Amino acid sequence: MSVEPATAGELAANGGADGDVAVSVRNVYKLFGGDEQAALEMAREGASREAVQETHGSVLALSDVSFDVKRGELFIVMGLSGCGKSTLVRCINRLIEPTAGEVWLGDHEVTSLSASDLRQLRRTDLAMVFQHFGLMPHRNVLDNVCWGLEVNGVERRRRRERAEEALTAVGLGGWGANMPDQLSGGMKQRVGLARALALDAPVLLMDEPFSALDPVIRRDLQDELSALQERVHKTIIFITHDLSEAVRIGDRIAIMRDGAIVQLDSPTDVVLNPADAFVRDFTKEVRLQSMVTAESIMHELPRVVRGDRLASEALDDIVADDRVHAMIVDGAGRYLGVESGARLRRAVRDGDPPVGDLPLTATDAVTGDTVLDDLVAHGLRAAHSIPVVDGDGMLVGEIPLEALAEAMTSDESAGANGADDG
Numbered sequence: 001m002s003v004e005p006a007t008a009g010e011l012a013a014n015g016g017a018d019g020d021v022a023v024s025v026r027n028v029y030k031l032f033g034g035d036e037q038a039a040l041e042m043a044r045e046g047a048s049r050e051a052v053q054e055t056h057g058s059v060l061a062l063s064d065v066s067f068d069v070k071r072g073e074l075f076i077v078m079g080l081s082g083c084g085k086s087t088l089v090r091c092i093n094r095l096i097e098p099t100a101g102e103v104w105l106g107d108h109e110v111t112s113l114s115a116s117d118l119r120q121l122r123r124t125d126l127a128m129v130f131q132h133f134g135l136m137p138h139r140n141v142l143d144n145v146c147w148g149l150e151v152n153g154v155e156r157r158r159r160r161e162r163a164e165e166a167l168t169a170v171g172l173g174g175w176g177a178n179m180p181d182q183l184s185g186g187m188k189q190r191v192g193l194a195r196a197l198a199l200d201a202p203v204l205l206m207d208e209p210f211s212a213l214d215p216v217i218r219r220d221l222q223d224e225l226s227a228l229q230e231r232v233h234k235t236i237i238f239i240t241h242d243l244s245e246a247v248r249i250g251d252r253i254a255i256m257r258d259g260a261i262v263q264l265d266s267p268t269d270v271v272l273n274p275a276d277a278f279v280r281d282f283t284k285e286v287r288l289q290s291m292v293t294a295e296s297i298m299h300e301l302p303r304v305v306r307g308d309r310l311a312s313e314a315l316d317d318i319v320a321d322d323r324v325h326a327m328i329v330d331g332a333g334r335y336l337g338v339e340s341g342a343r344l345r346r347a348v349r350d351g352d353p354p355v356g357d358l359p360l361t362a363t364d365a366v367t368g369d370t371v372l373d374d375l376v377a378h379g380l381r382a383a384h385s386i387p388v389v390d391g392d393g394m395l396v397g398e399i400p401l402e403a404l405a406e407a408m409t410s411d412e413s414a415g416a417n418g419a420d421d422g
């Protein structure tokens, strides 16, 4: 029995990790125009985008970009307009030729392939989904999805089967005979996705696939992509400039600025532990909207007070803990209510009953995943602090109202580590 964990550990230690890398981008630079080689030297010495452009007339679109994407990972590249996202994704399949650096797809170095090998690779290993759908208007939906398979020489019956499967996977089963102009934007993008899925390539490159869609459709497609990914386990490199989209669907997020990656982390870490002031600024809204949860700002309770304790004992407890109220739980630890010190003192004078017998103030409890917006509503009704419970109603912590106020007003809430570079 104990052999299994050891084996798994060995695999990881013996370079099994390499086998887990689907795409590796290594020290890639891209310069557009001007004296590219001289500009490259300058960029390698660490010159800024502006300086390189001024001196050599070259746009430094990518500057020393390196990262590994794991097999089955949904990897996000995000950043503001012009930061180099599209250039990066196009350097991966060499629709744009990198000026320097290497791109690897598993064991194959993409950057050293001949033109014909590269074409083959794009058809079988690296499918791309574009922002503006890229559908052929004169072909019906099914034939659009079949197209890549046709180019790959897949036999007609087989390619129609695969296309139907892919259309079903994106929720468009039965739409094959329609023409693209009969579809909404969201549906067109599903067709684009189906076309990439039909190729059955292990790696999908998606350049802002949802950004032309309205917010509601966009969220639907995000959810569907997540659900689809659960089933198909592709390696997906997904470009977006929308952080909430990135956080919603990404396994890891690379944040780019001026052609370089400034942070590569899990969604939670990007939002809660921004690497610098730029990322912090960038992530502030999402942090406030969704990442500040009850769990991320709650405080541990020094102790909880069981309902069978006497009022005088509860009072001693909170005085010892320097608190003004007691959180009362039942014998199993389930939250019952809150009692203030003043009311406990009165109860002691009135015969000192067990606190469980008092008419407790039942401040509504929240669960750990409650987001800031909802916490604020609770905060308005709470006298002291908001109790936090788990799914079984067990009391796990509290949010003092000061902590809530701090989260609302401060960008340094929830443990963001930005104190060093403000």
Ligand SMILES: Nc1ncnc2c1ncn2[C@@H]1O[C@H](COP(=O)(O)OP(=O)(O)OP(=O)(O)O)[C@@H](O)[C@H]1O
Pocket (backbone or CB within 6 Å): 032, 033, 059, 060, 061, 079, 080, 081, 082, 083, 084, 085, 086, 087, 088, 241
């Ligand atoms: N063919 C080109 N010739 C010259 N400059 C280019 C070319 N393509 C891109 N650039 C420049 O490279 C930089 C990065 O562009 P890129 O399109 O990769 O940005 P992006 O992050 O995808 O932006 P967006 O969010 O607007 O799509 C920009 O400054 C852009 O002007």
Ligand SMILES: [Mg+2]
Pocket (backbone or CB within 6 Å): 085, 086, 087
């Ligand atoms: Mg782009």
